Amino acid sequence: MLLLAGLIAAAWYWWPAPPHKPQPPRKTSPPPPAVVQLPAVPSSAPKSPPTNPPPAPPAPRLVVQTNLPPPALPAPRPAAQTNLPPPVPPAPGPRLQTNAPAAQPGAFPRPVRDVLEAQLALARQGISSGSLDGLIGPQTRAAIRAFQQKENLPTTGELDPATKELLLLDAPPLTTYTVTTNDLSRLQPISPTWLGKSQQSALDYETLLELVAEKGHSHPNLIRRLNPSLDWSNVTEGAAVRLPDVAYSNGGAKAAFATISLSGKVLEAFDPSTNLLAHFPCSIAQRVEKRPIGELHVAVIAPNPNYTFDPDVFPESAEARELKRKLILPPGPNNPVGVAWIGLDKPGYGIHGTPSPEQVGRTESHGCFRLANWNAECLVRLVWVGMPVYVEP
Helix, strand or coil: CHHHHHHHHHHHHHCCCCCCCCHHHHHCCCCHHHHHHCCCCCCCCCCHHHHCCCCCCHHHHHHHHHHCCCCCCCCHHHHHHHHCCCCCCCCHHHHHHHCCCCCCHHHCCEECCCHHHHHHHHHHCCECCCCECCCCCHHHHHHHHHHHHHCCCCCCCCCCHHHHHHCEECCCCEEEEECCHHHHHHCCCCCCCHHHHHCCCCCCCCCHHHHHHHHCCECHHHHHHHCCCCCCCCCCCCCEEEEECCCCCCCCCCCCEEEEECCCCEEEEECCCCCEEEEEECECECCHHHCCCEEEEEEEEEECCCEEECHHHCCCCHHHHHHCCCEEECCCCCCCCCCEEEEECCCCCEEECCCCHHHCCCCCECCCEECCHHHHHHHHHHCCCCCEEEEEC
8 A cells, every 4th residue: 555655646746747838838939929020110020920930030031121122222223223324335435446436425535455546646646657557667666756755754666554554545546437529529540651740630639548548647558457348449429438537736836846857757846845746757868968967947838739840850760851841740649749848948858748658758759858648738737937947867
């Protein structure tokens, strides 16, 4: 009996021990979902606790995250989306650099990217590398050196990073020129003889390629490369031609003096403060004794002149030896002195244009200083009668 009583007592002792009653407190764990009161901003907060008691805290937070954006975050995001397109136009920007002149004004000025852009940016400052061709050569290196001296950079003649940083392109490099009826009416063959030239009404352009190349201060080969689909033997009115967009502008300033370097084959003009106004490649006399050295002066300025052919100046010409008389050749870009004549106070000497601008600085003359037609035209606007010209060895 005592044993039975002990067993009953032990059973009674262990009966309340099982922690089954703590479960009521776990039922009260829904109050933690009451922490859902944090996201109580939306009315859906009470609904989420009953559906997922255990993950209740994260669920409400996610709901809040997904509900708050509509009022706040999406608003900025669309704004960002609408602001992204402006950066997209810079993508066409590079195309404009080489193809279209009239787009993205904000893309300029910017540093030059290649040799052609460098030649063009220099030319816009009056620093000519001759006919634009996109190639590095002696005349381009000389033009770069002139710019480097002007900007107090090391005069390397190279298109180095420091030079590129300061040599800025202020507008798209290329433009579109539309061929006109006047352009086509100017074209005429040029007689191969002196006598034949003297009998023509004008010594104008022979081909449209020659005409647009001079408009773009360019080598004809560059114009061909820029317009691969054009048939130059059959260009009609209204045809669109891509060419470099270059124009000289000095604001009407006059030069104080000019220098001609015989060794460098370069003519430069300066203002009274010795600031560089123009740098042009030039051809010099073939014979050393025909190269004057020292101070000369401008004696006469004649835009679009005629030309007096003197057979004594061309002893190498069989025709000249036979003619034995002077001839007057009409004006025009294919006139022997091109579109401008600046006579010097040494008889028979002057600065002038040429019918073959791509040969300037590469061939030699009978004694005068020969420039590309566009450079001769620019120089006419800079000089004045009496202005000193210093010819240096």
